[in-house]
Amino acid sequence: xxxxxxxxxxxxxxxxxxxxxxxxxxxxxxxxxxRRVDGHVKPRECFVRYASRDxxxxxxxxxxxxxxxxxxxxxxxxxxxxxCLDGYIVRIPDLVSGAKKITDLKNVKKDDIxxxxxxxxxxNHCGLVIAAKxxxxxxxxxxxxxxxxxQGGVVTDDFHxxxxxxxxxxxx
Amino acid sequence: xIYGWKSKEMPPWGPTISQINxxxxxxxxxxxxxxxxxxxxxxxxxxxxxxxxxxFLGGAILHAESDERCREVIAALEDMLxxxxxxxxxxxxxxxxxxxxxxxxxxxxxxxxxxxxxMYLDSLQFYEDYTTPEAQAVIKDLMESLKSELEADSLGxxxxxxxN
Numbered sequence: 001x002x003x004x005x006x007x008x009x010x011x012x013x014x015x016x017x018x019x020x021x022x023x024x025x026x027x028x029x030x031x032x033x034x035r036r037v038d039g040h041v042k043p044r045e046c047f048v049r050y051a052s053r054d055x056x057x058x059x060x061x062x063x064x065x066x067x068x069x070x071x072x073x074x075x076x077x078x079x080x081x082x083x084c085l086d087g088y089i090v091r092i093p094d095l096v097s098g099a100k101k102i103t104d105l106k107n108v109k110k111d112d113i114x115x116x117x118x119x120x121x122x123x124n125h126c127g128l129v130i131a132a133k134x135x136x137x138x139x140x141x142x143x144x145x146x147x148x149x150x151q152g153g154v155v156t157d158d159f160h161x162x163x164x165x166x167x168x169x170x171x172x
Numbered sequence: 173x174i175y176g177w178k179s180k181e182m183p184p185w186g187p188t189i190s191q192i193n194x195x196x197x198x199x200x201x202x203x204x205x206x207x208x209x210x211x212x213x214x215x216x217x218x219x220x221x222x223x224x225x226x227x228f229l230g231g232a233i234l235h236a237e238s239d240e241r242c243r244e245v246i247a248a249l250e251d252m253l254x255x256x257x258x259x260x261x262x263x264x265x266x267x268x269x270x271x272x273x274x275x276x277x278x279x280x281x282x283x284x285x286x287x288x289x290x291m292y293l294d295s296l297q298f299y300e301d302y303t304t305p306e307a308q309a310v311i312k313d314l315m316e317s318l319k320s321e322l323e324a325d326s327l328g329x330x331x332x333x334x335x336n
Contacts, residue, residue, distance in 0.1 A: 038283065040268065051292045060293070061286030062235035062268075082290045091286055092233060116237070117325075122317045123234035123242055149268040149283075150237050166325075 007050055017046070018075075018087030029056040030085060040149045042067050046085040059090055064126050066090045067147035067154060068113055071128055092124050099172030105140050108132045113170040114144050116163060129169065130156065138165075224297045225307040228281065229314055231288030240270060241284070242322050248280050249315040253308060257299040 003013035005023035013021030022030065033048040033056035041047045041063030051057045059066075059082060068074070069089035076083035082090045089095050096115060102108055109132055116125040127146025135141035142159035159165060236242050244266050251263055264273040265280045275283065278295045287293075301307050 038268070049290055057292065059286075060282045061233070061284065064235060082286070092235075117321070121321050122232075122314060123236050123321060125235060125237045148237060149235065150241060150270075152269065 017085050018083070020087075025054060026050070026056065029054060033057050038063075038149065040147060040152050042147055042154050043070060046088070047090075048085050049082065059084065061090070062125075062149040063090075063147045064149075065092045065095045068095055068126055068128050072111065072113070092126050093119055095126060096170040096172075099170035102169040102171055105142070105169075108140060108142055108169045109171070111171075113172075114142075114146070114159070114163075114167055115170065116167045118168070127157075223301045223304060223307055224291075224294055225301045225304075226310050227291055228287050228293050229285065229307075229310050232285040232314075234285055234318065236284060239322060239325060241268070242318060245280065245284055246315055246318050246322070248277055249311050249318070251277065252302050252311050253315070257303065260302075261299065 003016070003021045005011040005013050005026060006020040007026060008023050011023035011025070014024045015022050015027050030048050031045070034045040037044045037047045037058040047059050047063060047066060048056050049059050066084055066088060069076075069084075070086075074089050074095060075087045076089045076094060084090055092115060096113055096119070099113065102112060108129060110129055112129040112132075114127045114129055117123065125146070127144040129142055130145045131141075131143040133141050138160050143156060144159055144163065145154060145156045147153065148155050157163065159167070234242065234245055236245065248263075248265055251260055255263065260277055263277060265275045265277065266272045267274040268283070276295075278293065278298055282293055302311070
């Protein structure tokens with residue numbers, strides 16, 4: 001049986017992404033929408049979603065959670081919330097949903113997820129721990145990589161100096 | 173008067189061939205339209221008029237790293253509470269890097285906020301909706317939350333992981 005477009009069952013699917021097939025028209029519109037995505041978002045080509053009636057649009061917000069989700073291969077599950085074209089998570093609460101909170105900085109490890117503020121806050125930002133080493137002064141030196149809209153892309157910053165030693169860590 | 177052929181078993185008030193043909197044509201046309209992508213799963217949802225500002229900002233998360241970005245967003249929300257649509261259309265806000273006068277209010281909202289669920293913020297609809305009382309209440313609530321979080325940040329009240 002031929003593969004059909006997820007949004008247009010009358011059309012032949014020509015590409016498959018994130019477990020869904022799309023027709024040529026969708027593919028062209030996805031690429032056009034990706035060109036409108038802000039340059040800081042990495043990866044950029046999948047930060048799009050179907051709006052309606054053959055319209056594709058860039059996903060709202062910044063790309064911080066999306067980048068972490070790609071790095072950790074965290075796919076969006078269930079309905080209701082937003083996902084990128086490849087099926088990855090784009091929202092911070094979804095990113096740490098079900099993850100274990102690290103309660104002691106000494107236990108923070110590479111690949112833990114960093115969230116800048118409490119999840120109950122209306123504003124937030126996130127990144128990924130790429131190194132955590134014992135440090136004579138700080139107890140532990142934590143290096144965080146994050147997709148920064150303000151710095152224009154994926155950058156590496158120190159937890160204590162750049163993030164003022166504030167934030168939360170999750171594993172899972 | 174037009175008569176069509178009727179089966180011998182068919183009662184005299186049964187459908188004529190021309191009536192059956194018209195019925196079949198209608199059914200087949202509808203099936204073709206549905207199958208050929210005239211409407212997608214999302215398109216086929218009934219049109220329910222909702223306030224686009226309430227839908228977008230209610231439960232939305234501001235993606236912002238620095239206090240400066242947060243202050244710019246708070247200023248924009250204040251404008252939504254005080255300016256008329258004509259005045260708000262003229263306003264411009266700084267972009268991610270702080271370059272002044274670059275973004276319209278709708279661009280700022282789309283670039284900084286992630287709504288609670290996937291939706292489309294129609295720019296024209298936005299200017300009709302943001303002045304309604306329900307939208308103003310949501311904007312005010314969001315602005316107050318961001319202000320208090322900003323104040324807590326400046327006082328160093330965002331605690332480390334051991335106290336989260």
